[in-house]
Amino acid sequence: MICLLAAQLHQLDQRSMMHGISTIELMGNAAKGIYEVMRDKHLMKRVMIICGAGNNGGDGLALAALYHESFEQVRVLYVAKQAPISEAARYYYKLCENQNLLIHGGADVVRHLQQDYDVIIDGLFGIGLSRDVDEPYASVIEAVNRSPQTILAIDLPSGINSDDGKVKGSAVKADLTVTFVASKPGHWLYPGYLYSKEVLVKEIGIPRSWIEAVCPALHVIDEADLKKLLPIRHSHSHKGSYGKLLGIGGSQEMTGAILMAGEAAIRSGCGMCTLAVPEHMQPSVPLYLPEFMSIGLPQEGMTISKAAAQYLQPRLAAYDVIFCGCGGGRSDSYTDLVRIVLDSKMACVIDGDGIYALQYLREELLMRDQIVVTPHVKEMTYLIDQSIDEIIEDPLHAADCFCERYPNAVLVLKSERPLIAYKQERYLCAWGNHALAKGGSGDVLCGLIASFIGQGLDPFHAAILGCGIHAYTAHLIIQDCNARSVLPHEISAYLKYSFTSLETG
Numbered sequence: 261m262i263c264l265l266a267a268q269l270h271q272l273d274q275r276s277m278m279h280g281i282s283t284i285e286l287m288g289n290a291a292k293g294i295y296e297v298m299r300d301k302h303l304m305k306r307v308m309i310i311c312g313a314g315n316n317g318g319d320g321l322a323l324a325a326l327y328h329e330s331f332e333q334v335r336v337l338y339v340a341k342q343a344p345i346s347e348a349a350r351y352y353y354k355l356c357e358n359q360n361l362l363i364h365g366g367a368d369v370v371r372h373l374q375q376d377y378d379v380i381i382d383g384l385f386g387i388g389l390s391r392d393v394d395e396p397y398a399s400v401i402e403a404v405n406r407s408p409q410t411i412l413a414i415d416l417p418s419g420i421n422s423d424d425g426k427v428k429g430s431a432v433k434a435d436l437t438v439t440f441v442a443s444k445p446g447h448w449l450y451p452g453y454l455y456s457k458e459v460l461v462k463e464i465g466i467p468r469s470w471i472e473a474v475c476p477a478l479h480v481i482d483e484a485d486l487k488k489l490l491p492i493r494h495s496h497s498h499k500g501s502y503g504k505l506l507g508i509g510g511s512q513e514m515t516g517a518i519l520m521a522g523e524a525a526i527r528s529g530c531g532m533c534t535l536a537v538p539e540h541m542q543p544s545v546p547l548y549l550p551e552f553m554s555i556g557l558p559q560e561g562m563t564i565s566k567a568a569a570q571y572l573q574p575r576l577a578a579y580d581v582i583f584c585g586c587g588g589g590r591s592d593s594y595t596d597l598v599r600i601v602l603d604s605k606m607a608c609v610i611d612g613d614g615i616y617a618l619q620y621l622r623e624e625l626l627m628r629d630q631i632v633v634t635p636h637v638k639e640m641t642y643l644i645d646q647s648i649d650e651i652i653e654d655p656l657h658a659a660d661c662f663c664e665r666y667p668n669a670v671l672v673l674k675s676e677r678p679l680i681a682y683k684q685e686r687y688l689c690a691w692g693n694h695a696l697a698k699g700g701s702g703d704v705l706c707g708l709i710a711s712f713i714g715q716g717l718d719p720f721h722a723a724i725l726g727c728g729i730h731a732y733t734a735h736l737i738i739q740d741c742n743a744r745s746v747l748p749h750e751i752s753a754y755l756k757y758s759f760t761s762l763e764t765g
């Protein structure tokens with residue numbers, strides 16, 4: 261699903277006008293779209309529509325006029341001090357005025373919301389919100405949020421900034437948002453997504469080819485993307501057809517990470533998986549899964565030694581994809597292992613301690629393609645010159661900085677909504693839930709991405725599919741079991757259900 265910026269939508273409006281599609285027509289179509297949703301969701305009840313002076317309010321006025329043709333019980337609470345700004349909104353205002361549907365909000369505007377309505381429709385502000393919300397709008401928004409009625413937002417919950425999801429002062433908490441043309445980044449980014457429980461997109465008569473010609477600011481991964489990307493399995497195939505993977509990681513303190521990553525790789529369809537671990541860990545590898553092969557890396561005491569990189573380097577060429585990080589530890593010896601992986605030019609996924617090592621290997625990373633790096637926000641600070649707060653505040657900007665600095669690398673910026681970035685493309689995964697907020701989830705993700713590269717996807721699409729399957733599985737698993745209790749390796753065990761759901765659904 262694509263997301264467009266406010267400026268891109270305004271350009272499409274302009275183009276429509278130039279081609280004789282009037283704003284009155286677009287507004288009328290927007291109203292029809294909301295009307296259809298209300299009918300499908302059984303919301304044809306007593307309706308209060310709150311309208312501002314912009315075209316978002318215009319959509320609300322058009323809806324009131326349309327709704328009134330079949331149902332008596334609709335009123336418009338017109339909150340703005342001035343008359344509607346556009347000619348189109350004034351046209352629908354007049355219709356409502358003629359039908360006596362308007363209530364004008366004065367000093368006691370909030371009182372009108374305490375009347376008996378079943379549904380409140382929010383048409384205060386949409387993509388034209390340009391500053392923090394102040395009075396009287398802030399009080400109206402607070403009153404809407406206190407009310408027990410179903411809240412339907414037109415285009416965006418008022419108060420949410422369309423392009424980045426920030427709350428401008430205060431914002432409506434909508435049960436449902438009906439948006440037009442395409443969804444907006446503000447529906448999906450934090451904190452905006454907390455204000456849009458469900459988002460439905462409606463066409464309003466702007467030609468599809470024009471919309472498809474716009475470069476989207478963001479894609480939200482949907483089921484259709486996963487189905488399209490899932491590598492095909494052929495009956496005429498063998499283990500070599502689906503990728504030979506090498507995982508490099510594990511340490512005395514973190515034995516499980518590399519095992520969980522390897523399990524995810526095998527259970528998502530890779531052909532073979534070998535784990536290179538410190539010698540002392542090697543016996544535990546086949547005990548975890550007999551399908552694994554293993555390499556014991558030279559160690560000194562209980563940690564890998566300086567000799568490990570030299571030992572492994574000539575062996576790398578036997579594999580198709582390498583994944584590292586995953587409990588490898590933070591030492592010069594592990595940094596040397598990551599260095600030989602970067603120097604090998606082989607396709608690779610770098611996670612966890614591997615990213616810690618990358619802060620000493622920024623020059624080598626600059627030279628690399630065929631690489632996916634999967635930092636969480638703290639690890640992201642090892643790669644770009646931004647603080648954790650800056651990255652959380654504007655993850656899209658942080659992704660832009662990464663892509664400028666490392667132009668051929670794929671970024672997976674991990675959070676409850678991972679962001680995948682490569683060159684100009686930005687994808688967001690919105691299925692995740694707190695079942696994934698546990699140590700080990702990131703290792704599972706790393707194994708999935710490596711597995712999909714092994715099965716023939718390029719690193720960018722493998723990252724999209726890996727993040728998508730990871731979160732989609734977490735979304736399915738909590739329908740069977742409480743999210744608190746889900747273990748990361750159970751996500752791998754559950755993959756068979758997500759694949760079946762995608763293959764047959």
Ligand SMILES: NC(=O)C1=CN([C@@H]2O[C@H](COP(=O)(O)OP(=O)(O)OC[C@H]3O[C@@H](n4cnc5c(N)ncnc54)[C@H](OP(=O)(O)O)[C@@H]3O)[C@@H](O)[C@H]2O)[C@H](O)CC1
Pocket residue numbers: 269270272273283286287290312313314315316317318319345384385386387388389390391392393394397414415416440441464
């Ligand atoms: N192509 C489409 O998707 C179409 C969408 N439509 C709908 O139109 C709105 C966008 O309409 P627009 O008029 O551009 O903007 P808004 O209605 O969101 O708001 C603009 C007015 O609100 C004022 N404003 C902005 N911020 C504040 C604030 N914090 N406090 C008070 N007032 C505010 C703004 O004033 P300015 O001084 O900034 O000019 C405007 O008066 C879109 O969301 C859809 O719902 C159309 O139906 C057509 C096609």
Ligand SMILES: [K+]
Pocket residue numbers: 316382383384385386413414415416417418
């Ligand atoms: K709105």
